[in-house]
């Protein structure tokens with residue numbers, strides 16, 4: 001059995017439910033029409049979106065994942081870096097849209113994510129640094145960064161939404177905690193980092209030596 | 216009778232007559248001999264006379280559990296809860312492991328030891344991660360369980376964790392001479408440690424090396440004891456019995472994911488109800504390339520391997 005890891009699936013994967021991710025114990029999939037309507041509302045960035053969890057309206061607008069029934073944690077910002085507008089306020093720091101090597105601030109960020117074809121402002125929004133933007137120009141909050149990733153990595157996005165790509169914790173038949181793409185993949189250098197393996201099992205002969213012979 | 220019905224009532228499920236053998240055998244022995252067999256110097260009369268777990272009445276089960284909780288408290292100096300949570304109707308557990316993502320970090324192995332109260336010295340591990348050669352594919356002739364480099368994954372290798380495959384046709388329960396191990400209704404293969412005589416036939420029968428024997432008195436420091444246990448799962452074991460992965464029966468029958476799935480940093484481990492068509496596990500089985508380990512043996516595992524890419 002060779003060729004264990006082809007880079008493409010041998011047959012296309014049917015699309016997952018495109019509404020709220022169906023969960024046992026929670027309400028079932030919405031009919032297509034209302035799903036579309038919900039999607040449209042999200043697209044319009046409507047803050048008047050119906051009444052999911054008891055959250056203040058601003059929080060609702062911030063967390064589209066929750067509206068879709070996916071529970072995601074906060075994005076893993078480096079210490080003290082957010083909100084970006086505390087420096088990039090558009091006044092003291094005028095946005096410079098020219099593509100260039102960063103030398104001062106953010107020089108520590110090494111872009112290993114298709115660096116030839118991409119740079120900061122392809123994902124970070126030029127005029128509102130507290131947002132990201134999709135290829136369409138639509139602004140999205142950092143908590144919805146999975147939408148941005150999903151533009152290119154559609155197959156992974158699809159698997160993530162049904163709970164197959166990435167880690168889930170919680171209950172197999174109830175509430176699940178998802179992770180954002182960026183909790184495991186640094187967006188600037190997305191390859192999953194190598195780890196030190198934990199201790200191997202003891203060899204049978206090691207056990208005998210420790211116990212002074214087999215029992 | 217469908218295959219599944221047959222399997223949920225395996226022939227070794229001890230209708231009563233077959234179990235006399237062990238009773239007669241032990242009955243002829245002295246209490247001292249029983250002590251030697253179980254390695255437990257303080258074997259109580261109640262424990263010695265306890266019948267097969269599946270034959271006990273509700274009240275007897277409660278008595279057994281109360282006795283065990285008392286014994287564990289005396290031994291470890293803290294409260295230990297021994298549950299007897301029953302299978303959830305309409306649930307058969309399935310597990311799928313993504314071979315294209317596992318990096319062989321062994322976080323699952325050690326989370327399992329912690330959760331399930333295995334002996335720490337010598338350490339018994341229910342999960343064995345095999346490092347395999349990409350050139351060779353899934354070939355146990357080219358597997359190494361003792362790899363220990365600075366970093367994983369290693370170039371040219373992939374990793375295949377193996378644990379109990381919770382077979383639909385488990386050879387291990389078939390060979391048990393006393394009916395101390397069986398497949399429960401949710402597909403979990405369990406062991407009654409109080410009934411196991413330690414003959415290790417099941418270990419010889421299991422093609423996955425999933426069963427482990429307590430050769431010595433298990434060494435489990437009280438501060439490392441997980442007090443949340445199940446009678447058929449992670450309660451502290453005596454010397455001289457066989458133990459195995461139960462899909463964390465104490466967690467999964469309460470709706471939680473198994474400990475190995477919770478810890479895996481790569482999200483390679485997928486778990487759920489095979490009978491629920493909206494579950495993650497069903498999505499994997501229906502949409503990914505899936506295989507069963509040693510499928511040719513017809514053990515029919517409910518544990519699957521797949522390629523998520």
Ligand code: SF4
Pocket residue numbers: 316317318319320321322323324344374376478479480481482483484
């Ligand atoms: S924790 Fe996950 S990645 Fe690590 S060895 Fe276990 S299955 Fe593989």
